[in-house]
Amino acid sequence: MSAGTAFLGSAGVLLIVTLIKLWALRKNPNDPILRAVCGTLFIGALLFVTAAPPHLAKINNWFGTPNIAAPIVYCILTAFDAVNIVLLIHWRGNDDAARTRRQTRLCLTAYVAVMAAIVLLFTMGDAPVERLRDLDTYYANTPFIREMIVLYLAAHTVAAVTMTVLCWRWSRQVPGSLRLGLLTIAAGSSSAFLYDLLKYTAIVARWSGANLDWLSTHAAFSLAGVSALLVAAGFLIPPLGQGASSRWGMFQQFQRLKPLWLEIQSEIPRTCPKPMSWWRSMDLRLMQRERDIHDAVLRLGPYFDASTGKRVYAEALAEHAERRRARGEADASVIAGAVIAKATARPAVSPEDRWMLTSTEDPEDLVRMSDALARSPRVQAIRRWAALVGSRG
Structure with missing residues (x-):
């Protein structure tokens, strides 16, 4: 199976689930958690659509600018990190609603600033040779492009570490499907952190004159899709599990009422x-x-x-x-x-x-x-x- 097919298949799954959640959102439009779930799923699907190498080439052709797909994908990935953290903030819950709003605004403001900086750095840099798989290492020593790459990786690392720590800590306090969902998110975030470490290693190797590009183009690339799917699945497990548990409880009650x-x-x-x-x-x-x-x-x-x-x-x-x-x-x-x-x-x-x-x-x-x-x-x-x-x- 080609990378494009695999990424499109994953995007299709996420889009179908997004439509199901949007139907639920139509009935509960003021539910902040449901809105965040829809945002997470949709941005995750968009990330899969745009990140596959064949689609990167099409985006570059559409805009007529070599490698412009890179900042677009980096911005989508940054937005995905932001909505994941926001969803965790609302999911965790807090008696102080004002504090929850402040944390949400701070997270969104910080990540929007990162996205703006990614676009600015790309416009300031020079990346004339189209690279679909190895842009991070190929331009690791190019002014401004280098900073853009490090910035998106740093933002992604902060999100990965934050989510891993919060999910592991919280999973010790809750049971059932919520615990399973948190552990799944933690696994996805840990995979994202490993992705970042592989990228950092390959980039630092370029800075030192060595060549470990395969860590970025092959090992890290394969982890990216797994990480996004695990995180999205982790956010879906609790509501699906609670719904299944509720329906099972009703079925048991229905059956036990049969003698009466x-x-x-x-x-x-x-x-x-x-x-x-x-x-x-x-x-x-x-x-x-x-x-x-x-x-x-x-x-x-x-x-x-x-x-x-x-x-x-x-x-x-x-x-x-x-x-x-x-x-x-x-x-x-x-x-x-x-x-x-x-x-x-x-x-x-x-x-x-x-x-x-x-x-x-x-x-x-x-x-x-x-x-x-x-x-x-x-x-x-x-x-x-x-x-x-x-x-x-």
Whole structure:
């Protein structure tokens, strides 16, 4: 695979993810972190598009100036460093919003100044021979061009070291996908720092009369793409991981509510919509299941027997001494008995003898009650007892 193809493929991936994040930004236009993520991804994609040697030649031809692609790429790389640091500033969070704004302004001002200096130094220097892969070493001793090269590398090194230190330090304080994302960014920043070291070595070798150009043209070149992809991926891992974790949690809750939903299915009003298809959003399916359960519970309310609930609650509490779990078992037993009582046309319980169901007030309690319906031997005993009474009546 050619360098141009590899760079374009990487740019395509980043652009697709950028479009996905822009869609999310449309719904949350004031989210500073989302704006910074979009900026990071887009500038990263632009960096891949412009940095491939075939594209460098096209940029030079478009402008009609040899090597003008170099300051353009250096400016894009500097902008990429700046938005990465800004994103980390906002991502890290700070109780002092004014301090966060000051840090953001300082970072952007410094890197904009570097970009302006890169352009100025290029215009002051003389680089008439087009170099697509080895400009940094070929012009390492050329006045102003030399300073331009050192300046962009210095700015890149500061960003790489800053991000590596911050991410390693922060990763020790956070768990899960955020920690994985920070470690990925740290790996990308470390690769960027190694890129800079290889470039510095090759340039200093030129200053001393030696030739280690391969460190810059081959070793460092291969690290550049890896570094940018790792940094971009690191910023994407936490939101993707948190989203996947949230959806998995909703799926688990949806599945655990199934025993309760099946238990009261006969009482779900016919006017309620049919269960959504599996491809629909999990949050909508969970919401529908919870709504169906609440509607059915309201219809079963007149058949909730307080004596059943009190007995099961006392037995469960005596066994495991967990009040919420005991309450869930009691509520589950009352529902199991009420379903059978209504199905067998037994009379409703008088208002003063009705059990007040509380496990529907909290999603966790609702899941706990559903688990009791599926596993509790006391609930199974109440179900058998209610069925026996119903068959006799």
